[in-house]
Amino acid sequence: MKRVKLIAPKRFIIEEVDIPKPALNEVLIKVKACGICGTDLHAYYGEHPFISYPIVLGHEFSGIIEETDEHVVVEPLLTCGKCYNCKIGRYNICNDLKVIGCQTDGAFAQYITVPINKVFSIPKDMSFEEATFIEPIAVGIHAIKKAGDIKGERIVIMGAGPIGLIILQLSKIFGVKEVIITDILNSRLKLAKELGANYAINVKEENLIEWVYNTFGRDGIDKVFECVGGDQNITINQAINLTRKGTRIILIGVFKRSLPIEINLIQDRELEIMGSLVYTSSDFSEAINLLYMKKINVNKLISNILPLERIEEAMKMLVEEKERYIKIILKPNDT
């Protein structure tokens, strides 16, 4: 079988290797589709703090168990089962958490073996391409649960990438009154409007804090979802300043380093800063249901579908042509 290995930053090799043999408690999956995530991009450019080389990337995937003809997705979290948080069910923050496709070899390959208890069946009339979004939808569901009740609220979502656009749609399902979404790309803001955003603000053209105060006043924002991360503190400090006192800011974006933030205001305003990391199995099941019930439009997020061999080109499209490409799906078994 073919698989794509990242052996150093910006250096993929296509390998021909034996189809892996599942160990006890494992199952062999023929990978039908695998999404490229921001995490994969950071790893490709050598900017991810927790991914080392060589590695086969790819954690947003769907496929078939050929033996049983079952269509499946995989919750790609490998956990110790012994630490405090594993024992109380918060295994997403296991002390020894490993993500398939990040710390162990992933699904940019024609076949993969995974623990059987991480496999979820999907209906046969759900496309493999759509099913790759179950993982990022689960990320969004987990973040919304961290936010608490958002019914009737006005929220700000910072960042209209795949996760921001998914949280936008989920927040409507969970009953928010209004969503303000921000980005620096007009193409993404336009898409956000099509997907239900009430306001889409280009933060390159508009002073976000002033705009919020002028439009909604000092107490207008009930919660903020930060879906940008990166190596700057601009978004988090904006979040601290634009939201009403006593509210919650949920961090989903991955920050690449330690950053100074306005900690004095967090204390003074009784703000709650809440991190949100991946998901657990209940989020995953809920994601499958919401997608199957067509409550979330993922087809508008798919910018391109390419064979696995064109991975390098796909990575470049996502980084160099952000106006055009949001999510690219790779197909390892269709050539």
Ligand SMILES: [Zn+2]
């Ligand atoms: Zn991802």
Ligand SMILES: [Zn+2]
């Ligand atoms: Zn653990």
